[in-house]
Amino acid sequence: MPVWNATNVGHLLARTLFGYSKNDLSIALGYASYNYLLDLTILKDVPTPAAPNTWVSTVPAASQTTSGETGTWYREFNYWWFNLMHKEGLNMREKMVLFFHNHFSNERDKVVYPQNMYAQNVLFRKYAFGNFKQLVKEISIDPSMLIYLDGNNSRGAAPNENYARELMELFTMGIGNYTENDIKQAAKVLSGWQVSGLTASFVPARWYTETGVTVFGKTAKFDVNALIDHIFDQKATAEFICRKLYKEFVYYKPNEAFITQMAAVFRANNFEMKPLLKFLFTSEEFFTAVYIGSKIKNPTELMVGTSKLLELPSPDYINMYDMSKLLQMQLFQPPNVAGWPGQRDWISSTTYSYRGGFTDSLITGKRYNGVAVTGKLVPVTYAQTFMNSEKAVEFVDDVSTLFLAFPITAKKKSFLLDTLLGGTIVKNWSTYLPGANVNLQQFFKAVMRLPEFQLC
Amino acid sequence: MKKELTRSEFLRRMALLSGGVGLGISGIPGQAYATLPAGLSASVSTGNVLVIIQLAGGNDGLNTVIPAENDTYFAKRPDIAIKKVDALALKNSMYLHPSMTGMKSLYDQGNVSIIQNVGYANPNRSHFRATDIWNTGSDSNVVLEEGWAARYLAEKYPGYPISMPLHPMAVQLGSVESLLFQSDIGRFGTVFEDPNLFYQLVSGTLADDEIPPATLAGDELAFLKQISSASIQYSTVIRDSALKGANSSTYPATNLAKQLGIVAKLISGGLETPVYLCTIGGFDTHANQLNQHANLWKQISDAVAAFQKDLTTQKIGDRVTMMTFSEFGRRVNQNGTTGTDHGTAAPMFVIGNTVRGGLIGDNPNLTNLDTNGDLKANFDYRQVYTTILSDHLGLSTTSTSQIFQKTFDRLPIFLNSPLIAEAGVKVTLLDPAPNPASGHVRLQFAAFEAMRVELALFDMQGQKLGTIFAGDVLSGTYTYPADISTFPAGTYLVSLAASTGSRITKRLIIIN
Numbered sequence: 001m002p003v004w005n006a007t008n009v010g011h012l013l014a015r016t017l018f019g020y021s022k023n024d025l026s027i028a029l030g031y032a033s034y035n036y037l038l039d040l041t042i043l044k045d046v047p048t049p050a051a052p053n054t055w056v057s058t059v060p061a062a063s064q065t066t067s068g069e070t071g072t073w074y075r076e077f078n079y080w081w082f083n084l085m086h087k088e089g090l091n092m093r094e095k096m097v098l099f100f101h102n103h104f105s106n107e108r109d110k111v112v113y114p115q116n117m118y119a120q121n122v123l124f125r126k127y128a129f130g131n132f133k134q135l136v137k138e139i140s141i142d143p144s145m146l147i148y149l150d151g152n153n154s155r156g157a158a159p160n161e162n163y164a165r166e167l168m169e170l171f172t173m174g175i176g177n178y179t180e181n182d183i184k185q186a187a188k189v190l191s192g193w194q195v196s197g198l199t200a201s202f203v204p205a206r207w208y209t210e211t212g213v214t215v216f217g218k219t220a221k222f223d224v225n226a227l228i229d230h231i232f233d234q235k236a237t238a239e240f241i242c243r244k245l246y247k248e249f250v251y252y253k254p255n256e257a258f259i260t261q262m263a264a265v266f267r268a269n270n271f272e273m274k275p276l277l278k279f280l281f282t283s284e285e286f287f288t289a290v291y292i293g294s295k296i297k298n299p300t301e302l303m304v305g306t307s308k309l310l311e312l313p314s315p316d317y318i319n320m321y322d323m324s325k326l327l328q329m330q331l332f333q334p335p336n337v338a339g340w341p342g343q344r345d346w347i348s349s350t351t352y353s354y355r356g357g358f359t360d361s362l363i364t365g366k367r368y369n370g371v372a373v374t375g376k377l378v379p380v381t382y383a384q385t386f387m388n389s390e391k392a393v394e395f396v397d398d399v400s401t402l403f404l405a406f407p408i409t410a411k412k413k414s415f416l417l418d419t420l421l422g423g424t425i426v427k428n429w430s431t432y433l434p435g436a437n438v439n440l441q442q443f444f445k446a447v448m449r450l451p452e453f454q455l456c
Numbered sequence: 457m458k459k460e461l462t463r464s465e466f467l468r469r470m471a472l473l474s475g476g477v478g479l480g481i482s483g484i485p486g487q488a489y490a491t492l493p494a495g496l497s498a499s500v501s502t503g504n505v506l507v508i509i510q511l512a513g514g515n516d517g518l519n520t521v522i523p524a525e526n527d528t529y530f531a532k533r534p535d536i537a538i539k540k541v542d543a544l545a546l547k548n549s550m551y552l553h554p555s556m557t558g559m560k561s562l563y564d565q566g567n568v569s570i571i572q573n574v575g576y577a578n579p580n581r582s583h584f585r586a587t588d589i590w591n592t593g594s595d596s597n598v599v600l601e602e603g604w605a606a607r608y609l610a611e612k613y614p615g616y617p618i619s620m621p622l623h624p625m626a627v628q629l630g631s632v633e634s635l636l637f638q639s640d641i642g643r644f645g646t647v648f649e650d651p652n653l654f655y656q657l658v659s660g661t662l663a664d665d666e667i668p669p670a671t672l673a674g675d676e677l678a679f680l681k682q683i684s685s686a687s688i689q690y691s692t693v694i695r696d697s698a699l700k701g702a703n704s705s706t707y708p709a710t711n712l713a714k715q716l717g718i719v720a721k722l723i724s725g726g727l728e729t730p731v732y733l734c735t736i737g738g739f740d741t742h743a744n745q746l747n748q749h750a751n752l753w754k755q756i757s758d759a760v761a762a763f764q765k766d767l768t769t770q771k772i773g774d775r776v777t778m779m780t781f782s783e784f785g786r787r788v789n790q791n792g793t794t795g796t797d798h799g800t801a802a803p804m805f806v807i808g809n810t811v812r813g814g815l816i817g818d819n820p821n822l823t824n825l826d827t828n829g830d831l832k833a834n835f836d837y838r839q840v841y842t843t844i845l846s847d848h849l850g851l852s853t854t855s856t857s858q859i860f861q862k863t864f865d866r867l868p869i870f871l872n873s874p875l876i877a878e879a880g881v882k883v884t885l886l887d888p889a890p891n892p893a894s895g896h897v898r899l900q901f902a903a904f905e906a907m908r909v910e911l912a913l914f915d916m917q918g919q920k921l922g923t924i925f926a927g928d929v930l931s932g933t934y935t936y937p938a939d940i941s942t943f944p945a946g947t948y949l950v951s952l953a954a955s956t957g958s959r960i961t962k963r964l965i966i967i968n
Binding site: 352446 | 691
């Protein structure tokens with residue numbers, strides 16, 4: 001079992017949660033073992049949250065788009081999810097919901113109705129720690145997915161190949177493990193579905209009429225479930241999803257030997273997520289020191305995580321929603337069916353600059369363009385929650401350690417100290433100085449403007 | 457291409473680029489550089505510009521350049537075929553999509569070269585893998601992690617990343633940097649949506665000159681520092697060029713037109729960036745494709761026409777060429793949801809004042825398909841890239857061969873591109889462009905060996921009205937702009953007589 005210490009526990013929280021506060025870290029350390037921490041809180045099943053509003057069960061209608069309700073509801077849906085993330089405590093469920101949203105990428109631009117995307121979000125939450133094979137079966141006939149990848153109205157006689165291709169390429173097996181003919185045959189099996197409002201129904205007359213089709217060399221009269229079972233019998237499938245989990249939670253360049261181990265665990269547990277995650281998060285591999293601080297935070301981790309870190313009681317979800325678009329991670333609007341590629345693709349000249357603008361805004365109460373941000377930091381009050389708030393050097397140390405997974409040099413620390421002191425000397429520093437508020441603002445902005453802050 | 461330094465050494469050194477803004481800067485937020493940091497190389501001389509337009513999703517080539525006289529086309533696409541009477545006639549039974557009126561008028565002026573049926577062997581039908589192939593310029597079965605434009609830029613800016621040129625090496629309008637500009641030694645692209653906003657955003661960025669450690673996390677930090685340094689360095693020159701530059705024509709209110717408008721303004725304002733990337737998405741037309749596809753091509757066609765007009769009015773058009781590409785074309789057969797599934801080859805458009813204009817290649821064969829029911833490509837996409845690198849951006853054939861790790865025959869896309877000699881043919885006269893013409897016309901011929909030629913203009917009665925050129929030529933392509941403003945409207949003949957014995961005649965219509 002990996003060493004139990006604050007660095008390792010911080011690493012585990014950084015990867016399994018949307019960031020953490022110093023209080024979160026001290027609660028986590030109270031569990032005193034990885035088994036307890038994972039079983040009793042991080043991987044624990046928690047109650048299903050109440051829906052954002054009653055619109056989730058209204059039948060989708062074109063009128064809601066012309067009336068502007070669709071847009072309003074998506075905003076509510078976003079705020080609701082941001083709030084679940086912000087209030088996640090020490091539980092990983094919402095992180096897994098986002099993982100699945102990214103994995104089974106659907107775009108609101110094409111799905112249109114938030115009701116359908118909400119139902120899909122509920123499905124992800126249901127299976128966050130559940131059976132992945134069952135999730136693939138259900139997602140294959142999920143109305144949002146049927147709309148998004150054109151399973152809706154696909155007929156066996158002239159099937160639409162869109163879903164069949166992405167099912168194999170992106171959702172289960174990965175490129176190179178199937179043929180174009182496998183796609184064509186699977187497309188027949190997946191035909192026959194029709195979406196009406198909130199539900200999808202199977203219309204036998206629209207299904208394929210052949211006595212059987214051949215997929216990966218096996219001929220049978222497959223239906224959706226049998227096809228998914230057959231896909232999960234292929235060796236590539238367990239490895240593919242394990243590789244994706246590894247890249248998301250450990251390091252973006254996979255260690256294939258370890259992925260083989262993960263896949264064995266996954267198969268042995270009949271594709272249940274929880275034992276796989278437990279295996280991953282108690283492995284020596286996960287806690288290998290070189291991986292700590294090697295992940296570039298995704299925009300949701302950056303926005304929600306910084307709000308958690310700064311202990312903001314009610315962060316501005318409107319700000320987060322608007323900034324999520326600029327930072328290229330608008331929820332329910334991934335760039336395409338492959339989802340967000342992550343890591344270095346988050347960063348361009350533009351998005352890097354917007355990240356700094358976002359962290360500044362939590363301190364200044366203003367966005368990059370001057371729009372007001374509510375719920376901003378009260379720097380003196382926050383600083384005083386640190387034990388060493390009155391000792392400048394120690395305070396800079398404590399904040400750097402908590403804020404930055406990547407240790408900074410003495411030179412950078414001395415720059416941060418100078419920023420904090422703003423002309424006064426160490427001996428005279430106090431959060432009760434008349435100018436302390438301004439100094440602390442500058443200081444917190446500077447810490448979060450360091451490129452190291454983008455890593456976790 | 458392989459650099460001697462290891463990748464991590466490069467990353468270490470790259471971080472040094474941020475020198476200039478020290479750690480001790482007073483006051484946060486910091487300021488963008490007022491003066492240029494040390495270590496900048498002298499500016500690369502103003503040259504030609506390539507504007508790449510990516511059509512994301514897989515453009516349906518058969519409904520773009522339409523074989524509207526082919527019964528098989530109508531049989532395979534009963535619900536989505538576009539009729540001859542609706543389409544815009546080009547030549548040899550090829551028609552443009554009806555919404556491409558802007559493109560058609562540029563084509564009529566000789567400013568559009570359309571290369572038919574472009575693809576590669578063993579085509580990939582995954583959006584992501586196929587996009588990577590087009591961006592990296594690889595064979596289907598080879599995975600490259602560097603963009604072909606990045607490899608060109610590495611050649612053009614050998615000092616990078618140790619020293620950076622004054623102007624951005626590549627600009628992408630958008631937010632997420634394309635693989636096209638990425639390489640092992642760093643990223644070549646500066647990515648933004650609006651020059652002024654970009655400048656404002658960068659003004660709070662901090663930089664330092666520390667070298668990150670040689671660890672996995674250190675590599676990511678070095679990467680972040682490289683991006684922040686490049687942003688600081690280039691935001692000012694981009695903003696200044698945008699302020700100094702202008703647009704002389706009105707652009708439609710579409711996203712692509714906005715992107716092209718910014719590109720025109722930056723070029724006009726003196727930005728020396730050689731490559732730009734603009735993007736338009738929505739081409740993955742699996743269902744109900746007719747309206748969507750029409751709308752997309754209207755957007756492209758109108759935006760491109762506005763851009764071309766703008767550049768020409770500002771007299772900077774000769775330096776700029778646009779090229780479209782998409783990750784694949786679509787299936788010949790329509791599917792059951794009045795759309796098309798992923799396919800293979802499709803046409804590419806190369807647009808500008810210096811292109812030869814016209815169609816290269818014929819309509820694709822709709823009956824000789826691959827086992828999947830898809831088109832077999834006629835040209836390799838890297839023939840187009842090679843031609844542009846060579847004939848527009850001035851690279852040697854040695855360099856283009858290095859970039860693609862293979863030699864590709866060029867295509868007659870540009871006026872200075874070599875024509876392709878057909879068996880037994882020693883000399884070729886091209887169609888006059890534009891035709892009909894008014895004021896000026898461009899006449900072009902190619903000799904495939906040394907010979908004596910006379911290029912002359914005749915009336916329909918066979919009377920010689922004037923000699924345009926007479927003399928000895930070596931093997932090569934020759935272009936003659938002719939002033940025809942004094943000729944009355946009517947039909948004329950352009951004739952090329954060669955000492956090889958051949959005489960070639962083309963009809964020219966002059967209008968006033």
